[in-house]
Amino acid sequence: LKAELASKQASVEAATKEAAELKQQLASKEALMEAAVKEVAELRKQLAFKEAAVKEAAEAKKQPASREVRAEPAPKSASAAALGVQDPTSQDGAKEADDLRAAEAELEEDSEPPALMRSLGKSLQT
Numbered sequence: 001l002k003a004e005l006a007s008k009q010a011s012v013e014a015a016t017k018e019a020a021e022l023k024q025q026l027a028s029k030e031a032l033m034e035a036a037v038k039e040v041a042e043l044r045k046q047l048a049f050k051e052a053a054v055k056e057a058a059e060a061k062k063q064p065a066s067r068e069v070r071a072e073p074a075p076k077s078a079s080a081a082a083l084g085v086q087d088p089t090s091q092d093g094a095k096e097a098d099d100l101r102a103a104e105a106e107l108e109e110d111s112e113p114p115a116l117m118r119s120l121g122k123s124l125q126t
Contacts, residue, residue, distance in 0.1 A: 057101060
């Protein structure tokens with residue numbers, strides 16, 4: 001009878017330890033999930049900002065170009081300046097600006113969120 005009691009106590013202790021480990025794993029996974037949710041929310045904000053910028057650029061592109069001669073050069077965006085686009089109103093400058101926009105759009109398509117979601121899915125499966 002004493003051996004049976006000792007065996008049951010050992011079984012209860014093992015189950016208690018296992019339950020504590022599972023609670024710890026659950027807390028860890030919940031923390032990862034909360035961090036991922038915050039990151040996804042931040043990425044959604046960034047995406048909304050970029051979509052608004054693309055929409056604004058598309059609207060600006062639809063408007064007819066002004067043929068007036070400007071006294072001062074047109075302001076350049078940081079990315080246009082980096083590529084050396086001198087005058088976005090000239091034909092060469094406009095083509096370079098279009099090429100820049102196309103390259104930026106391609107970069108946006110190759111962004112990180114799918115990789116983030118895959119890694120998140122893998123971590124949640126374990």
